[in-house]
Every structure is written in C-alpha cells, then in structure tokens.
Amino acid sequence: MASRLHILLVEPFFTGSHRAWAEGYRKHSRHNVQILSLPGYHWKWRMHGGAVTLAGKALQTNRPDVALATDMLDLALFKALTYPAWGKVPMAVYFHENQLTYPWSPADKDVALQRDNHYAFINYTAALAADRVFFNSRYHHDSFLEELPRFLNQFPDHQNIETIQAIRAKSAVLPLGLDLKTFDPFILPPEQKGKLRERAVILWNHRWEYDKNPEAFFNALMEIAERGIDFRLIVLGEQKERRPAVFDVAREKLADKILHFGYVESREEYARWVCRADILPVTSYQDFFGSSVVEAMYCNVVPFLPRRLAYPEHIPETLHRTFFYDEEDFVNKLQRRIWDVKYLRIMNTQPYAARYDWSNMASHYDRALEELCAK
Numbered sequence: 390m391a392s393r394l395h396i397l398l399v400e401p402f403f404t405g406s407h408r409a410w411a412e413g414y415r416k417h418s419r420h421n422v423q424i425l426s427l428p429g430y431h432w433k434w435r436m437h438g439g440a441v442t443l444a445g446k447a448l449q450t451n452r453p454d455v456a457l458a459t460d461m462l463d464l465a466l467f468k469a470l471t472y473p474a475w476g477k478v479p480m481a482v483y484f485h486e487n488q489l490t491y492p493w494s495p496a497d498k499d500v501a502l503q504r505d506n507h508y509a510f511i512n513y514t515a516a517l518a519a520d521r522v523f524f525n526s527r528y529h530h531d532s533f534l535e536e537l538p539r540f541l542n543q544f545p546d547h548q549n550i551e552t553i554q555a556i557r558a559k560s561a562v563l564p565l566g567l568d569l570k571t572f573d574p575f576i577l578p579p580e581q582k583g584k585l586r587e588r589a590v591i592l593w594n595h596r597w598e599y600d601k602n603p604e605a606f607f608n609a610l611m612e613i614a615e616r617g618i619d620f621r622l623i624v625l626g627e628q629k630e631r632r633p634a635v636f637d638v639a640r641e642k643l644a645d646k647i648l649h650f651g652y653v654e655s656r657e658e659y660a661r662w663v664c665r666a667d668i669l670p671v672t673s674y675q676d677f678f679g680s681s682v683v684e685a686m687y688c689n690v691v692p693f694l695p696r697r698l699a700y701p702e703h704i705p706e707t708l709h710r711t712f713f714y715d716e717e718d719f720v721n722k723l724q725r726r727i728w729d730v731k732y733l734r735i736m737n738t739q740p741y742a743a744r745y746d747w748s749n750m751a752s753h754y755d756r757a758l759e760e761l762c763a764k
C-alpha cells in the first residue's frame with residue numbers, strides 16, 4: 390500500500406455540490422486531504438482572480454505531494470505562481486462542468502459581448518497545464534474533447550489543434566463521489582409512501598436556473614393539471630435572487646398541489662423531502678453528471694429522463710425504455726407515470742445509484758492520485 394499522501398484540494402468556488410464533493414473526499418480518503426478554498430460566489434471573478442489569491446495561500450502551507458484543482462481554477466496560472474517554490478508538484482484538474490459546452494443563459498451580457506470565450510479558454514489551458522485531467526462522466530469527457538476543435542478553430546491563427554491529442558491522452562473519467570448513505574434513515578418503504586400520500590408526488594430538486602429548463606418541467610405539470618389529473622409537488626434546490634419567472638407562475642397555478650416549495654437549509658430536511666417523492670421528471674438542457682438525479686434514484690424516486698447528456702450512464706441499457714422519454718411525448722408519458730404511481734413505488738432504483746457513494750468512490754480517487762505521484 391502506498392504511503393499516506395498530502396493532497397491539496399484547490400476549490401475557488403466552495404459552495405453547493407463543489408463543497409459537498411470536496412468535503413466528501415476529505416472525509417473518506419485514506420490520505421490527508423487539505424482543502425484550500427474561496428467563498429462560492431462571483432464565479433467569473435473566481436475564474437479570473439482565484440488562482441492568484443489561492444497560489445498565495447498555497448505557498449503559506451506545506452508543500453503537498455499532489456494538488457487536485459477543480460475547473461473553476463485557472464490552473465495554468467496557479468501552477469506558474471507556485472512553481473518557484475514547489476517545483477514539479479503533480480497537479481490534476483477535476484471537471485465538474487466546463488464553460489466550453491455549458492449552455493449560457495441568453496440573459497448573460499457576456500454572451501452578446503463575446504466575452505464568454507475567455508472562460509472556456511481558461512478551462513482549455515487548465516487541461517493543457519494539468520498532469521492529469523478527470524471528468525465526472527463519459528458524456529462530459531467526450532463532449533469537451535469533441536468541442537475543442539471547433540472552439541480553437543474560431544481564432545485567427547496558431548490555433549494549436551495538436552494540443553487536443555495531448556489533453557485526450559491524459560484524460561480519464563472519474564465519476565462524482567456522493568454522500569448517499571446520509572439518505573438511509575429517511576428512505577420510505579412503498580407502503581409507507583402510499584399511506585403518506587395516495588396521489589403521485591412529483592419532485593424538482595435541481596438549481597433554479599436556466600440550464601435546468603424549468604419551463605418545460607412546470608409547463609408540463611400545469612398542462613397535466615388542466616387535464617384534471619391530480620398529483621402533489623415538492624420543489625427543492627438552490628436559488629439565486631434572479632430566477633426564471635416560471636417558478637413564481639407555477640407556485641401560483643399549482644398552489645393546491647404543493648407540499649413544499651423552496652430551498653431547505655439542512656441536509657436532513659432535504660433528504661426527508663426527497664424520500665417522500667415518487668417521480669423525478671428531468672428536463673435539463675445540461676447536466677455533466679446529474680448529482681440531484683442520482684440522489685433521488687438512491688431514495689427510490691423513479692427518474693423520468695431525456696435520452697441524452699450523462700443520464701444514460703446511470704442506468705443499464707436494458708432498462709432505458711423504462712426510465713427514458715422522447716422529447717415530443719414528454720407530457721403524455723409523464724401523465725401515464727402519474728397514473729401508474731402504485732407500480733412505480735415498488736421499483737428499486739437504489740442499486741443504480743449506490744455505486745457513486747463515497748464508500749465506493751474514494752478508493753478510485755486515491756488510486757488515481759497515487760498513480761499520478763508515482764510517475
């Protein structure tokens with residue numbers, strides 16, 4: 390067994406799923422994982438200036454055996470600033486998301502001003518500078534590498550297309566680790582769900598943002614309600630001051646069906662609400678992994694998924710017909726799922742999600758970083 394490593398985990402956006410991932414790995418790794426972070430807001434400034442601030446902080450700590458940064462860090466700059474003192478400390482980058490293929494909101498003024506390319510370029514140079522590049526899903530890995538040629542070819546000359554092969558050669562898929570076992574005390578058996586609520590309970594447990602496509606989700610539910618089909622609704626997830634207007638519309642139009650509507654502070658309360666749900670219809674434009682989907686599946690909330698993004702990786706192909714929908718028939722098929730809720734309640738989706746628990750994933754992370762240090 391390799392000796393215990395000092396791993397410096399560098400996270401400029403320490404909130405939400407990024408924070409949960411960092412703390413989860415620190416808790417479950419057999420190595421000494423030290424988190425170096427900045428508060429999780431002003432994401433664009435974190436990508437611009439976070440490397441300077443965190444390099445200064447890093448140089449005040451003991452020299453690590455290996456550094457693991459996330460996609461929010463300008464790793465090329467961080468590596469340059471720490472090199473004089475640290476020398477060739479191996480550095481890996483972990484892509485939770487990337488700004489190359491992330492669907493920007495049409496309301497973001499940086500898109501119109503063509504400043505969005507800069508953030509994608511930071512991701513590109515981070516991958517180029519890293520000694521190892523990890524993606525949280527096969528879909529994320531493939532879509533990033535497939536988009537790089539188009540991205541680089543838009544520049545006037547010296548596009549450096551040959552660097553893509555170098556990035557590909559050092560890239561691998563390392564799925565997200567999650568603290569799924571924290572849901573165990575709240576998971577309900579089918580008969581208890583039926584006693585709590587005879588009607589089907591629909592769940593939304595994603596961020597309240599454009600890329601999750603809440604319009605399609607709530608418009609479908611409002612149409613089904615207008616058809617006279619009854620159900621109940623739980624709406625969770627992080628929200629910002631500016632949120633899609635459809636949330637307020639849905640809160641008013643579906644008021645008689647709502648069990649809960651809004652962000653909850655505690656993990657326990659979040660788990661309790663998720664475990665009460667029956668069906669998770671997903672309409673997202675983008676999901677590089679889908680942690681909220683995996684959490685719901687672990688709680689035996691039956692997912693209803695588009696046949697794209699990272700979702701097909703979470704479920705055996707033989708069951709895709711059961712859990713996936715074609716976009717044009719989403720509303721009618723969701724209505725049928727609501728009718729079939731008694732059947733859905735006896736389905737066990739937990740085994741498909743359980744492999745992502747940190748009790749399984751931490752050893753994969755440890756091994757990957759041990760191998761990087763051994764090179």
